[in-house]
Amino acid sequence: MVTQEVAPWSVALSEGTKKCIPNPPSTPPAQDTSAMEAYEQYLRLPELSNLWRSNDFPQWKNESLIKPALQALEITFRHISVALSDPRPYANHREWRRRLESLAASQVEIIAAICEEELSGGGAPIAELSTSEGMLSRQASSEVWKLPGTSAVVSRISEASLLPRLAAWDKSEDVANKILYQIESQMVRCPFTLGLGEPNLAGKPVLEYDLIVRPLELHSLKKSPLESKTRRNRENETLFTVHQILESWLHTAKQLLSRIGERIDEKEWEKAASDCWLVERIWKLLSEVEDLHLLMDPDDFLRLKSHLAINASSGSDAFCFRSAALLEVTAESKDLRHKVPWILGVEVDPNGGPRIQDAAMTLFHGRRRGEGSNPGKIDLLQAFQAVETAVKKFFFGYRQLIMAVMGSLEAGGNRALFMPSGSLDSLAQMFLEPPYYPSLDAAKAFLGDFWHNHK
Structure with missing residues (x-):
């Protein structure tokens, strides 16, 4: 030996x-x-930590892990908006764009790795995409997709997150689209997707992003x-x-x-x-x-x-x-x-x-x-x-x-x-x-x- x-x-x-x-x-x-x-x-931080620690979904065992990570990602979307709207002529918009794209991709990768554990059933709050059991919510931004020979599914998009808004802004459209495709590819092994406007070609259930992250409350803390x-x-x-x-x-x-x-x-x-x-x-x-x-x-x-x-x-x-x-x-x-x-x-x-x-x-x-x-x-x-x-x-x-x-x-x-x-x-x-x-x-x-x- x-x-x-x-x-x-x-x-x-x-x-x-x-x-x-x-x-x-x-x-x-x-x-x-x-x-x-x-x-x-x-x-x-006292106000921010209240958002991290809020136990809104007692049945969800990974809430304390995934919630602050998603909130960090949402704050990154705000940072993209801040950086690309900077009017200073000496601001390096090109490098900010590259760095923040990379940072968002790194965060999505870690979030997806954490979410993979939900395969065993962790009680995550999700919105089912099938329309067979109910009607579409009027408060949600939803689209119905129906391919020949398949059942109808619903693609839901967060209404409060900044990412869909960044995708609609000419200055940040390319950045947002790269992030959306990162979400689509990284979440492939997860039982659900984030619902931020990614294609969701697999028709997976969508995480109740707005209820979990609470973007409006999160962005109310943007001023020091x-x-x-x-x-x-x-x-x-x-x-x-x-x-x-x-x-x-x-x-x-x-x-x-x-x-x-x-x-x-x-x-x-x-x-x-x-x-x-x-x-x-x-x-x-x-x-x-x-x-x-x-x-x-x-x-x-x-x-x-x-x-x-x-x-x-x-x-x-x-x-x-x-x-x-x-x-x-x-x-x-x-x-x-x-x-x-x-x-x-x-x-x-x-x-x-x-x-x-x-x-x-x-x-x-x-x-x-x-x-x-x-x-x-x-x-x-x-x-x-x-x-x-x-x-x-x-x-x-x-x-x-x-x-x-x-x-x-x-x-x-x-x-x-x-x-x-x-x-x-x-x-x-x-x-x-x-x-x-x-x-x-x-x-x-x-x-x-x-x-x-x-x-």
Whole structure:
């Protein structure tokens, strides 16, 4: 067995054992309560969170996951409207168009992946397309489709969403049509479609989009409290909208992380792995959202920065650390490491022995690793490390982003890479800290060495 051949050279590494980690883990950045409260008030998060958390459909088990994700998508439609109607001659409309198309497509892809679970019957509120059981609603925008030799179906379109309006506006018609075809293609494996004007060639049931997302209430939160002071600064609306999208997806990530814990406790390894891959994709999506800051006009944004007292300097003053949800999702993403012993079926060695590492090598190298109680375990552990990679990429990318947007002098440049670990700023600590999974890391290193020498 690999354990017998490789374990004698293995080092004592174990999740949850401080003495096994070469460097102490970074401490969470100190939270400036007043700055965090100001951030929440600026984004109108208390009102927005009420929309995320409203339990309008008790029978729908995935409501808390899908609702904030759909609301983030709806806010993206608003951002498209804002960006393409920007009258400033120096605004880069072409790149905004491309970036927002890509952002919407990424969101639709994740939403579709979440909705695929509804195949087992999750109680999602849907409007049946068949006209055989009733009459068309006068309040709904509906069209009847009837092909020769088939039953009639109804294509319903949201009346409150901005996407159908964008499809009817000459400036955004091409963008909206691309999004609609993305919805059509991505929702192909789902039991329903969104009902935003996509072709729905399969005649699927349509999600009650307006009842779930409540677009009118959502768009009533489009103005920040600072609007009156910065009404001539277009970047205020951009910054405000970008961070509302970010916070909505962070709420979805929190719900997914909670479900991952429940599924691991129930030993549903494959389902937990699927959720972990979704969390990894959400972290990548968050980076894509943050990168929209690169398109903001430097002078207009830096003027807005002075109003908001945004400070990109070292420590907890980085603007991203004002988000309580980001800190929480980061901590919960790291805490997945505490599930490793349970997944491998071993306990942490109090003496710092390589018990977890040996179990990991046995699992990775086992001839029957996909059978018995093991299906999904390797995929789950791989997904854990994928989440770690995505988290560190996010914070590394964010540090580079603030250097590009606000200047390297204020952001501290690259000095963090040449300083002792105790002197690193909070952002640098996030991506320079030791591996979250030292035992898995060591197991792969020694397994690779085993195969290198096994000739």
